[in-house]
Amino acid sequence: MSRMVVNATVNGEPVEFLAGGGQSLLDALRDELRLTGSKEGCGTGDCGACSVIVDGRLVCACLMLAPEAEGTRIETIEGLADNGHLHPLQHQFLEQAALQCGFCTPGLLMASKALLDRNPDPTETEVRYWLAGNMCRCTGYDKVVRAVMDAAADLRQAEKPR
Amino acid sequence: MSDGNQGGVDLKVVGQRPIRPDGVDKVTGRAQFGADFHLPGMLTGRIKRSPYAHARIVSIDTRAAEKLPGVKAIVTSADFDAGAAGEVEAGESHAAMKEVAANCLAHGKVLYQGHAVAAVAATLPEIAAEALDLIEVTYEVLPHVIDVEEAMAADAPVLHDDMYTKGVTPKPGKASNVAAKHVMGRGDVAAAFKAAGVIVEGRYETAAVHQGYIEPHACVASWGADGQSTIWCSSQGQFLVRAMVAKILNMPLSDIKVIPAEIGGGFGGKTTVYLEPVALALSRKCGRPVKIVMSREEVFLASGPTSGAVMDVRLAARMDGKITGAEMTLKYQAGAFQGSPVNLGLMTAFACYDVEALALTGYDVVSNRPKVAAYRAPGAPMAAFAVESAIDDLALKLGMDPINLRLLNAVRDGAKTVYGATVRYSALVETLEAIKASPHYQTPVGKGQARGVAAGFWFNVGGESSAAVHVDEDGGVTVVSSNPDIGGSRASMAMMAAETLGLPIERVRCTVADTTSIGYSGSTGGSRVTFATGMAVVEAAQKVVADLKRRAAQTWECDIAMVEWKDGVATCTDPAKDVKPLSMKAIAGKTAKTGGPIAAEVSLNAQGAAAGFGVHVCDLEIDPETGRTTVIRYTAAQDVGRAIHPAYVEGQLQGGAAQGIGWALNEEYVYGKSGLLENASFLDYRMPVASDLPMIDTILIETKPNPRHPYGAKGVGEVPIVPPLAAVSNAVSRIVGKRMTSLPMSPAKVLAEMDK
Numbered sequence: 042m043s044r045m046v047v048n049a050t051v052n053g054e055p056v057e058f059l060a061g062g063g064q065s066l067l068d069a070l071r072d073e074l075r076l077t078g079s080k081e082g083c084g085t086g087d088c089g090a091c092s093v094i095v096d097g098r099l100v101c102a103c104l105m106l107a108p109e110a111e112g113t114r115i116e117t118i119e120g121l122a123d124n125g126h127l128h129p130l131q132h133q134f135l136e137q138a139a140l141q142c143g144f145c146t147p148g149l150l151m152a153s154k155a156l157l158d159r160n161p162d163p164t165e166t167e168v169r170y171w172l173a174g175n176m177c178r179c180t181g182y183d184k185v186v187r188a189v190m191d192a193a194a195d196l197r198q199a200e201k202p203r
Numbered sequence: 204m205s206d207g208n209q210g211g212v213d214l215k216v217v218g219q220r221p222i223r224p225d226g227v228d229k230v231t232g233r234a235q236f237g238a239d240f241h242l243p244g245m246l247t248g249r250i251k252r253s254p255y256a257h258a259r260i261v262s263i264d265t266r267a268a269e270k271l272p273g274v275k276a277i278v279t280s281a282d283f284d285a286g287a288a289g290e291v292e293a294g295e296s297h298a299a300m301k302e303v304a305a306n307c308l309a310h311g312k313v314l315y316q317g318h319a320v321a322a323v324a325a326t327l328p329e330i331a332a333e334a335l336d337l338i339e340v341t342y343e344v345l346p347h348v349i350d351v352e353e354a355m356a357a358d359a360p361v362l363h364d365d366m367y368t369k370g371v372t373p374k375p376g377k378a379s380n381v382a383a384k385h386v387m388g389r390g391d392v393a394a395a396f397k398a399a400g401v402i403v404e405g406r407y408e409t410a411a412v413h414q415g416y417i418e419p420h421a422c423v424a425s426w427g428a429d430g431q432s433t434i435w436c437s438s439q440g441q442f443l444v445r446a447m448v449a450k451i452l453n454m455p456l457s458d459i460k461v462i463p464a465e466i467g468g469g470f471g472g473k474t475t476v477y478l479e480p481v482a483l484a485l486s487r488k489c490g491r492p493v494k495i496v497m498s499r500e501e502v503f504l505a506s507g508p509t510s511g512a513v514m515d516v517r518l519a520a521r522m523d524g525k526i527t528g529a530e531m532t533l534k535y536q537a538g539a540f541q542g543s544p545v546n547l548g549l550m551t552a553f554a555c556y557d558v559e560a561l562a563l564t565g566y567d568v569v570s571n572r573p574k575v576a577a578y579r580a581p582g583a584p585m586a587a588f589a590v591e592s593a594i595d596d597l598a599l600k601l602g603m604d605p606i607n608l609r610l611l612n613a614v615r616d617g618a619k620t621v622y623g624a625t626v627r628y629s630a631l632v633e634t635l636e637a638i639k640a641s642p643h644y645q646t647p648v649g650k651g652q653a654r655g656v657a658a659g660f661w662f663n664v665g666g667e668s669s670a671a672v673h674v675d676e677d678g679g680v681t682v683v684s685s686n687p688d689i690g691g692s693r694a695s696m697a698m699m700a701a702e703t704l705g706l707p708i709e710r711v712r713c714t715v716a717d718t719t720s721i722g723y724s725g726s727t728g729g730s731r732v733t734f735a736t737g738m739a740v741v742e743a744a745q746k747v748v749a750d751l752k753r754r755a756a757q758t759w760e761c762d763i764a765m766v767e768w769k770d771g772v773a774t775c776t777d778p779a780k781d782v783k784p785l786s787m788k789a790i791a792g793k794t795a796k797t798g799g800p801i802a803a804e805v806s807l808n809a810q811g812a813a814a815g816f817g818v819h820v821c822d823l824e825i826d827p828e829t830g831r832t833t834v835i836r837y838t839a840a841q842d843v844g845r846a847i848h849p850a851y852v853e854g855q856l857q858g859g860a861a862q863g864i865g866w867a868l869n870e871e872y873v874y875g876k877s878g879l880l881e882n883a884s885f886l887d888y889r890m891p892v893a894s895d896l897p898m899i900d901t902i903l904i905e906t907k908p909n910p911r912h913p914y915g916a917k918g919v920g921e922v923p924i925v926p927p928l929a930a931v932s933n934a935v936s937r938i939v940g941k942r943m944t945s946l947p948m949s950p951a952k953v954l955a956e957m958d959k
Contacts, residue, residue, distance in 0.1 A: 061329070077239040078232015080467070082417040083499040087885035090417055118232035131230040135222045138850035141690035141858065143229030144236055144418040144467025165898075173894040176885065178415045178468050179690060180854055181861030182893040 049110045051076070052120025060107035066100075067091045069107035070117060078118035078147045082176065089175030092148035092155075093117045099155035101174075118147035121154065129195040130154060130188070139188035141179035149175045153189045161197055165190065215770075216702040217914050220850045223694035224713050225465075234465045237421030237437030238496045245423065246275055246324040248478075248485050248495035249331040251338050252505065253313035253320055256347035256571040256878025257360065260311060260340060263321055268337035273330035276488035277338070278481065279321045280308040284453035291446045298475060300450040302540040306574050307451065307480050313342070314362055314539035315571050316879045317504025319477075324485040324493045347571040347878035351513055351536045354380040354570040362539060362569050382541030383567040387549045387621055390560030392519075395528025399519035403596040407589040409928070409946040410871030411511035411536055414578045415862070415890050418467020419502045424482035425492035430458050432483055437466040439473040439687055440726030445718050451480040452487070459483075462717040463687045466727075470862070471577030472507050474728050503883035507576020508872055510535040510543045514589040516552075519560075524601050524608045526594075528560035529553060533586060535567060538574035543567045544582030550622045551925070552586035554660035555631060555816060556594075556612040561621050571878050577728060580661045580921035584863060584928050588946065591657035591929030596942060605656040605933070606639045609818075613658075628917075630842035630907040631658070631816040637902050638818045643838040652824045652835055655934030659817045659925025663918030664729035665809030669722030670739035672700055672747050674801035678771075678788030680704060680747075682713040682740055683804075685724030686732045690858075690920070691851040695733045696740050698847055699914060703744035705771040706787065722806040730918025733847055734909075735809035741913040746803035754797040755785045811911025815918055817841040819860060819926040823934045830954030832868050832935055834895075839926075840902035844909040844917030856923045857899040863927025865891045867935075871947050 044059040051074065058073040065084075070076045070093070082088035084103050091102040094116040121128045130153050133139070140146045149172065156163060156171045163171065168189050169182070177185060228234040265277045283304050291298050304310070309318045321338050325331035346360040353359055361378050368375050369383040396402060422436035432454070438444045441461040449456050466473060478495045485493040497506070512535050519528040531552055535543035545565035553561060594612075598605040613635060618626045635658070638644055648654045671683040682700045686692060693713040701711040724736060748768050755773035756763040765777040773785040794800055822836040839856040846852040869889040873881045882888045908915025928946060936943045939956050 071239075075241070076232070077235070080236065080418070081238065081496075082419070082467075083885045085499065085884055085886065088417055088499075122231055127227070127230065131227075134230050135226040138220070138223070138691065138848075138854055140226075140229055141851070141854055142416070142418070142466060142468045143225075143234055144416075144465075146229055147232045150230060166894075169893040169896075173892040176417055176890060176892060178417055178470070178862065178890065179858045181857035181859075181891075181899050182896055183857045183899045184850070184854060186893060186898070 045108055047108055047111050049112065050114045052117060062108060064107045065103050066105040066107050066110050067102035069110070070102060076117050076119050080144055080147060082145065089152060090145050090148040092151040092175060094151060094155050099152055116151070118151055121150060128154070130192040133188040133192040133195065137184045137188040137191065139180060139184040145175060145177045149177065149185060157193050157196060161193060163193060214702060216698045216708050217847050218849065220848060221694065221698065221708045223691050224697050225688060225693050236418055236467050237464045240423045240435045240464060242423060242425060242492040245492040245494055246326060247328045247331045248322055248324045248482050248493045249335055250319045250481065250495065251321040251335045251340065253309065253316060253318040255313060255342055255344050256316050257345040258313050258342035259345060260309060260313060260320060261343050262341045264339040265321065267339070268323060268334040271330060271334050271337060273326040274323060274334045275326065275491060276324040276485045277321060278308070278484045278488060280305065280310040282484045283308060283451050283480065289450060291443065291450060300447065303447055303475060304451045306540060307477055315573050317501065317573065318539070319505065322481045322485055324489060348380070349570055349572060349874045349878055351511065351534050351568050351570060354568050355534065355566065362571065366569065380569045381566055382537060382569055385546045385549055385565040388562040389621060390528065392528045392530055392560040392562040395560040396519045399527060400522035401520050401597065401600055402517065403593050403600060404517040405589070405593055405596065405942060405944055407514045407516065407592060407944050409512045409585045409588060411508045411572065412866050412870040413503060413508040413888065414470040414472035416468030416470060416472060419497040419499060420478055420506060421496040422478045422482050423492055423494045424479060424486045426483060426486040426490065428490065430454065432459050434459065434461045434479055434483060435464055436461065436479055437464040437473065439466065439469045439689065439728050441687065441718050442723050443474060443726045444476055444479050447476045448480045448483055452483060460717055460719050463715055466687045466689050469689055470579045471581060471728060474577050474726050475507065477506055499885060500883045503888060504880060505573055507574060509578035509581060510537065510575050510585070512585040514585065516589045516593045518593050518597060520597055522601070524597065524603050524611050526556060526558050526612050529558050530562045533565040535565065535582065536572060536575065537567050537569045538572045539569060540574045541567055541569060543575055547582030548586035551583040551660050552590050554620055555614060555658045557614050557618045563621065579859065579862065579924045583659065583661060583925045584866065587657065587659050587925045588928035588932065591926070592932055592942065595929070595933040606635055609658055610635050628813040628907050628909050629816060630904050633906045634816050634818045634840045634842045634904045637840045637904055638820055638838065641838055641902060643820055643836060643900060648822060649835065652822050653934040653937035655821045655930045655932065655937070657819055657926040657929035657933060659922055660814060661730065661921040661925060662814050663734065663812040664731045665735040665812040666725040666731055667808050668724045668736040668739045669804065669806040670736055670743050671721060671802065671804035672740065672743040674747060674791050676791055678786065678791040680706060680711045682711060683716045683721050684713055684736055685716060685721045686727045686736050688715055689727050690855065691848065692732045694851060695737060695847040699737050699741050700744045702914065703741050704748060705769055722804060730920040731812065733916050734812050734912055734918055737916060738809045738912060739805045739807050742807065743803040743805040746805065747801055750801050751787070751790055754790050757797055758785065811909070813844060813909040813911065813917045815842050815922040817922040817926050819930040821930040821934050823931065825935065825938050825953060827957065830950035830957065832948060832953060834864055834897055834931070836897055838900040838902065839923055840904060841919065841922055842904045842907065842917065843919050844907065844912065845905050845915030846903050847914060847916055849903060852903055852919050853901040855919045856901045859923025860899050860927050861891050861896055863924045864896065864931055867928045867931035867946055867948060869947050869949060
């Protein structure tokens, strides 16, 4: 089985890995780079547990081929905290108990970050529709939606000129 | 037992909302779930599955697959110990091991599409996949049966030649698909119906639904040359996995160490084994660690959904609304092997109500579907759907408010359940009153909308649990739990220990131990962990407090009765002694001089788990063009005893309600004529997503703390999935203008009813 060398930037660091032509980005992240924070819940792009941000776009890593990652900038859950300081989304998920089993949480956090990157002040409806591609079976989404909205407020507050 | 030892008034930690101890790992991607574990030399295992609903296995030829370079081992049911027998405690029920084994790898026959027939371990996933194609299985296809009532018919294809209906005398003359008949009841039902002022009746159906945990089943198994083996897996009970694997592979328990991974949801569906014995059998054959991870399709095809059901219910009542008698017949799908939760359906169906005369019959029926597994309050939601729909009919007939009707019939302490227990420490009445007084119920129903109400019950269980409390040398504490943390139980364990020890929560950490590092515990199931394992934690912490006081008394040379322990500090109450208080840290730092390390482990069999009651109210609207139902407002109230960590208790109510809404509106196993599942994916098996739901308001009823638990806890996890099916259906029925009797109420079904 021929494999190709892929060069990309993952969480700000240059990486090089070998990828099979049919291998998904998710498998490459998990098996080659051992970044197992991105999860496989379905492998068909329905559950969002593998959500990562590639060149600023939210994608299901299970639907992207690993060789397609050549030259891209990839953000995963492992890079969301900044030098050990939690992102406001991570902080609010913990404060509000917005996770139970925690399996969908990395995907939900990355999807939420992609939302707040482009819409710093989403309505509840906007949050719900943006996250409609991220299934959570434990929480009923109530606390997740609240955490995202409160994290958005935290980020807006932090952005305000003093 | 910890009877009556309740803090109550000045609790400092219990009832607060601290960040869970495992929180940071779970928001940073560090938490290791079942599929995240990796070992050097590890092989990939894959499973060959049946393409047919029902077939005899004529032969399995593995020769070509064995020759493929990179293939290291292949197993079939011949590699299991055929003598595997006996039963193992599994959540709310017992599992017959012979059948669990035959479900992991088919023996003689395949009984449903996706039934495992062989497994392979190879150096690369691609090689494993190729090897599966090279395994040649010759089948003799047999007639199949999917529908529960068709499976009960006299001319139905019989799945098991040796299945003679239990609970019927005399023993039936021939084998059938009815594994068991259960009968339960009391009083003179005929008389109740004869004297009734009003009678309502209906026939109800629910589809098989899957637990839908987002994490597929996954494990790594590694067999050692001396037989000592290790399994890493996500499950609802490391001890349960150990027991089942040991039985299936005929190994001593002490040769198997099961290390619990983080678990990505279970809801009862991970209280059995599918992969672990297969992975260990593969590892035993080739001496290398083997990892098997299910795909989502495999999860749908071959792991437990819960029963679809057909139910007939009839109520007799007086004109004032008092229910005097009821008849009910439940037919539950068991899947390919016996063991549907139909008996639990019978026990719970009328548990919310004080009904004098009851005649309840249940049938446990096998058919060519995956074997059902426990799903959150197993058996109860379907039965409650039928009963709560019938009660709604009664309210409509009598022109009564649905809450007032339920208040009139609600069980109160001292009432006898149909299964013989006495209702104690119950707060159903308070829960109904709370919904009645809620802002939601007090707000008029919106234009074009309708409101539904329903109640629900679950037993909750206690049982065997172990926990340890270790005092660290700096005065901090480590709690060792015996149960996988499925939804925040590390937080509640640490909180109860902190409360008992008088420490701030940040000084107490909690870990979940493997099978060699803590005493036995039953599974994370039955809503038992905060109650039973929590009781073990508190008793261990109490032992530690006693030890700390003893050491303070020894240091001060005073009577131990003169030592008071409060807020993590020992104080001498003897006025004759002029001594300074001793902190936890001070005592912990000098243990070498006072008797050695301070720690306690408690193993117990917790009794007195109080039942829980829930009442839900739901407002919704229906798009008349598409038939799509949208839930607009939802409130869930529940009798929780005392909430240890209220945010996680609210989360249980919200999550259970969401699952129940999915069950009511969209979720179902859809079979085609050939007996094959047509929707084995998240795209086609439609679980609720964020845009499908509103906020879910919660009301925690804490008026009746459970006196059998040191901090008053009742189980909370299962009750909330019981009421939603009927709460939603009762509202939909109002809009449609007729009783909706079949779940899910998919848009097509609703539209068809509206157009009739």
